Amino acid sequence: MHGWLHTARFLTTAPQLEHLPALDVPEIAFVGRSNAGKSTSINTLTQQKRLAFASKTPGRTQSINLFALGKQGQTDAVLADLPGYGYAAVPREAKLRWQRVMGNYLMTRENLRGVVLLCDPRLGLTELDEILLDVIRPRVQDGLKFLILLTKADKLTRAEANKALSIAKLQSGGGEARLFSALKKQGLDDVAQLLWHWTHGEHAAAPVAAPTPAEDEPPALD
Ligand SMILES: Nc1nc2c(ncn2[C@@H]2O[C@H](COP(=O)(O)OP(=O)(O)OP(=O)(O)O)[C@@H](O)[C@H]2O)c(=O)[nH]1
Ligand SMILES: [Mg+2]
Numbered sequence: 001m002h003g004w005l006h007t008a009r010f011l012t013t014a015p016q017l018e019h020l021p022a023l024d025v026p027e028i029a030f031v032g033r034s035n036a037g038k039s040t041s042i043n044t045l046t047q048q049k050r051l052a053f054a055s056k057t058p059g060r061t062q063s064i065n066l067f068a069l070g071k072q073g074q075t076d077a078v079l080a081d082l083p084g085y086g087y088a089a090v091p092r093e094a095k096l097r098w099q100r101v102m103g104n105y106l107m108t109r110e111n112l113r114g115v116v117l118l119c120d121p122r123l124g125l126t127e128l129d130e131i132l133l134d135v136i137r138p139r140v141q142d143g144l145k146f147l148i149l150l151t152k153a154d155k156l157t158r159a160e161a162n163k164a165l166s167i168a169k170l171q172s173g174g175g176e177a178r179l180f181s182a183l184k185k186q187g188l189d190d191v192a193q194l195l196w197h198w199t200h201g202e203h204a205a206a207p208v209a210a211p212t213p214a215e216d217e218p219p220a221l222d
Contacts, residue, residue, distance in 0.1 A: 002192050004069060005090060008046035011066040011078065017104050020064060025200040026065075027078045027111045028145075031102070032118035034084030037151035037182060042067065042081055042210055044182040045192060052081045064105065069199075077199040078111075086128045099131075106135050114145030114198045121150040121164035121179075125171060137173060145198045146175030153179040153186055 014020040030038040039052035052066060063083065067071035082105070085098055106115070115136055119125055125148075127134070140146045148168040153161055161179055168177035176194065180187035196206055 002047070002188075004196060005046050005192055006048075007071060008042075008048060008051055008067045008069055008079065010051065011068040013066070013076075014064045016103055017064075017108075020066070020105075020109075023078060023111050025070075025075055025077050025111060026113035027080055027109065028116060028195060028198065029080040029082055029105070029109075029112060030116050030118060031082045032084060033120075033123075034082060034087035034117040035091075036120050037180075038084060038118050039081055040118075040182045041151060041180060042079060044185065045097075045195075046079075063066075063102075077113075077195075078143060083208065086126055089217070090202075102132070103135055106132070106139070112144065114147070114195070116147045116149050117195060118149045118151050119168070120152055121156060121161070122152070124167070133171070133173070140174055142212065146172060147191075147194060148172045148175065148177040149180045149187075149191065150177065151180050151182070154159040154183045172192045 012021060020144070030042060032038055042052040043049060046067070052065060064080040067079045068075040068077075069079065080101065083098060085095070085102070090098075106112070117129065117132065119129060136144060136146065148171060150161075150164050150168055156164065165177055165179055171177075178187050178190055178194075180191060193206065197204065
């Protein structure tokens with residue numbers, strides 16, 4: 001199962017929507033506020049340290065970055081790392097530009113199969129998360145897959161985590177919610193399985209896991 005995600009490789013980066021190549025394989029977008037852990041979760045899921053740029057500095061990811069999955073030459077799905085939003089220091093112009101790009105991407109990207117909304121459960125869903133939810137809700141009703149991923153779960157007690165999870169389940173409105181920690185590798189199997197089924201169909205048999213080398217060094221986390 002994870003072997004499939006470990007095939008991830010950089011495909012392209014697009015500063016603007018019109019630079020995104022039209023693709024005919026299913027795409028899964030990682031969205032959420034700046035610093036929520038989008039890039040880190042992509043690196044953890046794909047077991048690659050610096051595939052997506054993660055950083056303590058909010059606003060690290062400025063373009064839409066695409067990563068291809070599947071055996072070399074046989075791309076069968078794509079992950080999209082999107083710029084985060086809600087970072088206060090971003091100038092108003094850049095914020096408006098972001099909202100336009102994101103809105104258009106979520107409304108018009110034809111091969112978009114699923115959206116993973118990353119949320120730091122210590123902050124909960126912010127106003128911009130709610131706006132995003134409003135944008136994609138009609139598409140979720142039309143079959144778009146949707147997951148609220150509660151990141152940095154290592155920072156919560158078990159009681160806090162359970163509470164955050166039940167709130168997120170309600171907020172997901174027909175989608176899924178999961179706890180995740182890059183630090184503890186919590187939720188990894190579950191999310192990997194979900195993404196596989198989203199892109200290959202509910203009843204597709206999972207690939208037989210290939211033995212993978214262990215991480216020699218844990219990712220840098222705050
Ligand atoms: N403790 C802990 N820290 C995490 C975890 N995931 C991410 N972080 C930290 O959170 C910070 C932000 O992570 P990023 O992955 O760069 O966040 P992002 O959502 O891609 O941010 P932008 O690119 O600005 O939108 C980094 O310092 C990470 O090390 C986690 O599971 N546990
Ligand atoms: Mg990022």
